[in-house]
């Protein structure tokens with residue numbers, strides 16, 4: 385049976401300007417823990433372990449998140465410290481952010497942190513320098529990049545710092561990511577299922593990624609740009625239902641378990 389990859393990005397609504405204007409951020413405090421607990425209980429129901437990419441500043445504010453996640457035996461990886469675009473950082477800012485998130489997470493967990501994921505696929509232009517930095521801070525894999533061709537079924541590209549890609553489906557001559565975030569919320573289940581079949585045929589794992597806020601339709605009304613009001617509308621929050629169905633049908637593990645690092 386093909387095993388797939390389950391990942392979660394630990395961040396809250398209030399740290400994304402797309403989701404809420406900065407002046408409204410205080411309204412959203414307090415949701416990340418309860419939303420993460422929903423994901424943890426769903427994973428427990430299916431005895432599934434996942435990789436949790438944690439934004440350093442979020443878990444520093446709510447350290448109980450790390451306790452909850454570790455108590456269930458999941459892997460903790462880094463989702464940077466500030467959860468801002470890595471593309472917009474200078475070389476020094478980038479190194480500071482990677483260093484700080486690594487230090488915060490390894491001291492909170494008492495473990496080596498070996499996985500990294502940039503916010504919103506914002507991998508820096510100089511990829512060679514970026515991977516060299518990750519290697520310097522002990523990382524074994526990175527999940528910040530979409531595949532250049534947008535398709536194919538190769539999920540992991542082995543290297544000193546291996547690359548782990550989100551999954552794309554070929555449908556009606558089009559290729560689209562289907563395995564997380566907005567894609568997973570908006571695409572109908574038959575498209576997601578088709579994606580799974582394509583990966584299973586190729587003996588490759590699908591890499592799912594979800595966010596705690598997608599598990600909570602009960603959110604304060606947001607005043608953001610219309611595009612984001614539509615894309616991020618709680619009416620589209622079908623992630624919990626879809627993930628439940630996927631967990632029922634398929635076996636998932638953390639990236640660390642899959643790569644046997």
Ligand SMILES: [Zn+2]
Nearest residue numbers: 393395503504
């Ligand atoms: Zn994120």
